Amino acid sequence: MDAIHAEGLTKRYGATLALDRLDLSVQAGEVYGYLGPNGAGKTTTIRLLLGLHRATAGQASLFGLDAWGDSVAAHRHVAYVAGEPFLWPSLTSAETFDFLARVRGSDDPAYRDVLIERFRVDPDKKVRALSKGNRQKVQLVAAFASRADLLILDEPTSGLDPLMEVAFRETVHEAKERGQTIFLSSHILSEVEAVCDRVGILRGGRLVDEGTLQQLRHLSAHTVEVTFDGPTPQLPPLAGVAVAEAGESALRLEVTGALRPVLAALAELPVVALTSREPSLEEIFLHHYDATDGRVGG
């Protein structure tokens, strides 16, 4: 059974179409990266999955439980980190952990202590006195300490410093090893690249691409950089290859098709160095946005 399943999930706010017929399926045990710029519909998706907002059309379920109608039962499997770390200002961090754990009805106090140490949370400090990053850490500790089957994280590392970013990745790996499912909404590509098994890219309320990083890369261009002995020679025209100058005696080739014809053509030439690399997630991501002059809907 899928940890998250959505079919034709659609949400309209007045005239704005925030989410457009989303089909999504996240398997149990998977770490799923949900990518998109601000306003693409990431938070809307999460609010629908949590039954905080009601879908205009379509259906979503968590572990087979309807996200809207069965939300209380579904939430027994879920821990949530909200995009904006608004907690109760007059409670201390320790009180917040205790309160959330008691309302949830389960948590792992030993692991919570590990996380408090790892994220350097001061448990006796009131939420009111915490910076945004520190409040975010309180949310993260509470969510991971719950040991919930499914963690829904909405831009969880915004406001975290690089050290805490490392702690976050470590914690995600631990959760993955335990078989927990993670739905990670983000626009920090390096983070998604580092921890996610599968990635979905959202644009203007629509899922425009989805797959493992390997799959996404195959669809995009390889970059081949060639350095020659002497001035750059003329290459024969090749299908699916864009050529650009990269200095006095180097070329950069963007290859969308097979590499073999390129290598065959280069074999005749005085090549002194050759590097080939797969596109980064950033390049894949930007590719999807550049196509429509980078404009992003709802």
Place this chain on the structure above:
Amino acid sequence: MGASAASAPVAAAVAATAPARGAAGAIARRAFLDGRVRTLSFAALFAFMAYVNVNGYEHSFPTLQDRLSFVRSFGSDASVKLFYGQPYDLLHVGGYVAWRVGGFGAIFAAAWGLLAAVRALRAEEDAGRWELLLAGAIDRRRAFVAVLAAIGGGAAVLWAGLWLGLVGGGLAAGGSAYLALAVVTQAFVFAGIGAVVSQVAPTRRIALELGMAVLAVAFVLRVVADTSSGAEWLRWATPLGWAEDLRAFAGPQPLVLLLPLAATGALLALAARIALRRDVGSGLLASRDRRAPRLGSLGSPTAQALRGERGSLIGWLVGVGLFALVIGVISTTFQTVRLPESVRRELARFGANVLTPSGILGFYFLFFVLAISLFACTQVVAARREEAGQQLETLLALPLGRRRWLAGRLAIAGGGAVVLALTAALLAWAGARSQGADVSLPDMLGAGANCLPTALLFLGLSALTFAAWPRATSGIAYGLVSLAFVWQLFGAALGVPAWLLGVSPFHHVGLVPAQPFKGLAAAIMLALAALALAGAMALFARRDLTGE
């Protein structure tokens, strides 16, 4: 009408106090517009109160004979002075209005000034916006002055509302201007107090609590000065007393204006001095940022909400309790004098024979009906705050149903209302008994219970608003209660027909213990309350959570 009505006075105020620099002007405008709903509501209330009282006097006391009787009876009664203050001239409409409108109005104006200053200074700083402003091209001094200009603009709107009501009712323009000024002085003094507590307190809530405490002390001092012989000098010790001593329409003493003027100046200078020295984002009173965990009352959202509301609940309890005690104690002071027919008619509008202790208690318990209804609204507004602050999103992502959460919040409101009603009943009874009044405990408990149907009705209506139009919760909830009460209190003086008065729930409250309990009306109110609450539950379970 908000924006256009708003910009003229603020523009004038800005031109008067701060150089027309872009940043300062923008801050002043922002602060003014921020409070425009509150300011315009207060101004409208002032205008209405003034207009109705001018007309009511002519209508109720047409002859000198009537007026003389009124002075000897109602006008010298301690429990009446408690609310309206010291009358100086009840033989003329101006003096009467200065007394009736001035006394109430001064308290309202003071509350307005306090709210406006704390909102514009401390709440903005709390939210981090003040820091944002000061990071721009404006220094603290100029930003502070800009905010004060906005408050000055708002006070000008209050003044205009009151003046229009008085003149519209038929009073002389000059005297009306002076009376309106007397009332508005309180807005200035308490804006000064608001500015100081905003520097002292680390949070908006604490600032408001401190400011309200000052207002309560000022009120108590005025009451003591007005009701105890030999304590008249105390009137000089409270800003509310200065407003009385300006004696609008009764031998004006304009020199007294120097007192509120000096006090406002001193308070603002003090506030500015602190503001320029301290760190932005803190107060003089350090908020305790660290403490060992207190894990009590965290077992459920309802318990946690109760914990969060504890301070406010205690405040309500103390306020209602003290007031009930005072009313009980003075319930025996009313002198039995033969009243003229016209005065009887006015009193009969309240439906009670106010010449006996139980009559007075019955009359004043109408104010507890009001207070407890307002309390119910505050709890729904607190629930809304939890939603707007997005804490509710975190809660409802846990295995917690929406209905359970809302039911818990409403239970706190309902339970709190019951406790307040009981407290009012017990303390009023104790106060009355201490003076030997012949009032029975069951009667007073009945008076307390009589507050509840109305309060629950308003709880239901507020909850319904919260479910249907979450962003309008506070405005509609408080607005409905205030309108209904003002309609009942003053509508009669306008000669409004009974059926139209009957749209206000307050019209259907029996003045227990002086009158019998109106069982049918109470049952209808409870039924409507149940309907509204059920509707609120159903609607809230279906809607999207809504942020700020």
